[in-house]
Amino acid sequence: xxxxxDILHIIIVAAIFIGLEVxxxxxxxxxxxxxxxxISKGVNGFNSSVWGTTERIGSYFGLRKQNDSLAAENxxxxxxxxxxxxxxxxxxxxxxVGSFHFTPxxxxxxxxxxxxxxxxxxxxxxxxVIAGSGVITPDGVVGWIDAVSEHYAHVISFNNTETVVSARxxxxxxxxxxxxxxxxxxxxxxxxxxxxxxxxxxxxTVYTSGYSSLFPADIPLGVTKKVKVVNGATFTFDVQLxxxxxxxxxxxxxxxxxxxxxxxxxxxxxNEDQQ
Amino acid sequence: xKTSSDFILLxxxxxxxxxxxxxxxxxxxxxxxxxxPAMVLCIPLSVxxxxxxxxxxxxxxxxxxxxxxxxxxxxxALVPAALLRKPLVGSIFGRDMVExxxxxxxxKNGLFPCAGATVISTxxxxxxxxxxxxxxxxxxxxxLVRFIISLPTSSALGLIVLNVLNPRERR
Numbered sequence: 001x002x003x004x005x006d007i008l009h010i011i012i013v014a015a016i017f018i019g020l021e022v023x024x025x026x027x028x029x030x031x032x033x034x035x036x037x038x039i040s041k042g043v044n045g046f047n048s049s050v051w052g053t054t055e056r057i058g059s060y061f062g063l064r065k066q067n068d069s070l071a072a073e074n075x076x077x078x079x080x081x082x083x084x085x086x087x088x089x090x091x092x093x094x095x096x097v098g099s100f101h102f103t104p105x106x107x108x109x110x111x112x113x114x115x116x117x118x119x120x121x122x123x124x125x126x127x128x129v130i131a132g133s134g135v136i137t138p139d140g141v142v143g144w145i146d147a148v149s150e151h152y153a154h155v156i157s158f159n160n161t162e163t164v165v166s167a168r169x170x171x172x173x174x175x176x177x178x179x180x181x182x183x184x185x186x187x188x189x190x191x192x193x194x195x196x197x198x199x200x201x202x203x204x205t206v207y208t209s210g211y212s213s214l215f216p217a218d219i220p221l222g223v224t225k226k227v228k229v230v231n232g233a234t235f236t237f238d239v240q241l242x243x244x245x246x247x248x249x250x251x252x253x254x255x256x257x258x259x260x261x262x263x264x265x266x267x268x269x270x271n272e273d274q275q
Numbered sequence: 276x277k278t279s280s281d282f283i284l285l286x287x288x289x290x291x292x293x294x295x296x297x298x299x300x301x302x303x304x305x306x307x308x309x310x311x312p313a314m315v316l317c318i319p320l321s322v323x324x325x326x327x328x329x330x331x332x333x334x335x336x337x338x339x340x341x342x343x344x345x346x347x348x349x350x351x352a353l354v355p356a357a358l359l360r361k362p363l364v365g366s367i368f369g370r371d372m373v374e375x376x377x378x379x380x381x382x383k384n385g386l387f388p389c390a391g392a393t394v395i396s397t398x399x400x401x402x403x404x405x406x407x408x409x410x411x412x413x414x415x416x417x418x419l420v421r422f423i424i425s426l427p428t429s430s431a432l433g434l435i436v437l438n439v440l441n442p443r444e445r446r
Contacts (some may be wrong), residue, residue, distance in 0.1 A: 038410035
């Protein structure tokens with residue numbers, strides 16, 4: 001009957017083998033110039049590769065911290081850029097630009113296994129986040145906040161059949177329609193009810209229109225692909241989104257400071273119409 | 276016991292023969308004659324891998340120190356041959372041979388298995404020896420030609436060594 005290999009014995013044999021080879025190489029290194037250079041080159045190569053690997057492993061585990069710091073820096077830079085165009089006033093953790101104030105947030109949970117995807121953000125009412133705010137990235141719309149707790153916010157994702165975003169396409173502001181998830185791929189959307197107009201082609205960029213109180217205008221969302229003319233009056237576009245929501249970690253919450261005022265105005269106008 | 280002392284004596288004599296080969300029979304730089312891998316291959320299988328490696332290291336070092344070569348070169352090339360001695364014997368002559376710590380010989384096991392084991396052990400030794408001796412300074416073709424010339428001559432010497440160290444058991 002064959003003996004089972006003894007792991008400890010194998011380790012001892014390997015250690016002695018390595019020890020003897022290293023001893024032989026050390027002696028060889030001292031006995032010839034060429035061998036010295038050759039072994040030194042090999043040792044240096046080995047050291048570099050070991051240190052390189054150690055460094056890569058260390059960097060990998062430090063990525064989360066680095067990402068957090070980069071996201072914060074990115075947010076500060078974007079806000080600084082926005083401030084060049086708008087009069088603004090800074091508040092500690094949030095930034096106010098025009099009628100919107102922006103709050104950086106991190107996604108702590110992402111449910112993406114159905115037609116009703118949602119996200120949980122690490123900012124809540126204690127951070128002045130309110131329900132009805134939008135959630136964006138520089139590459140598109142993420143969703144809207146439907147509920148807020150003290151420390152967290154629940155976001156209805158754009159990859160959700162309930163979410164509709166007002167978007168525009170074309171060179172002027174006339175090509176405004178509604179953008180919704182296509183329900184098939186994570187980066188597919190449909191822009192519909194765009195008034196028929198000249199000069200709109202596949203490949204054009206789709207932006208937020210700024211007509212909703214959730215999202216600021218001119219956030220690039222994606223590019224148009226196929227176009228259909230519906231009833232000879234409106235366009236419907238297939239849109240390839242820039243942002244893949246599955247890969248997100250850092251987002252920005254957008255709250256419209258004038259939202260309540262706009263709502264009141266709309267309500268009073270509709271009341272007057274009814275009278 | 277007598278067999279063991281005979282083996283040790285023959286092993287020492289063959290080490291001296293290797294020294295003579297190194298010091299006085301270096302005919303060309305393209306040919307390296309060696310008995311060492313065959314000598315290590317013939318170390319009785321009752322001797323474990325650790326002791327075989329230590330014996331190989333000591334033998335290689337003795338040849339390096341007393342010969343006119345680079346110190347550590349033979350030791351460097353011979354230790355792997357000692358490490359792979361049992362797996363090599365096991366794969367050619369069967370695991371039984373290793374487990375029973377049996378003795379193989381040309382008369383008992385035939386010329387071809389013994390030649391195979393000798394050639395493989397010698398090839399491993401020569402590959403490492405020529406590679407380390409060249410130290411990246413010599414072109415690949417030179418090392419290859421040296422290996423091709425040295426392997427059959429050293430293997431033939433190795434078969435003689437095998438016949439000297441393991442002569443007794445007949446089929």
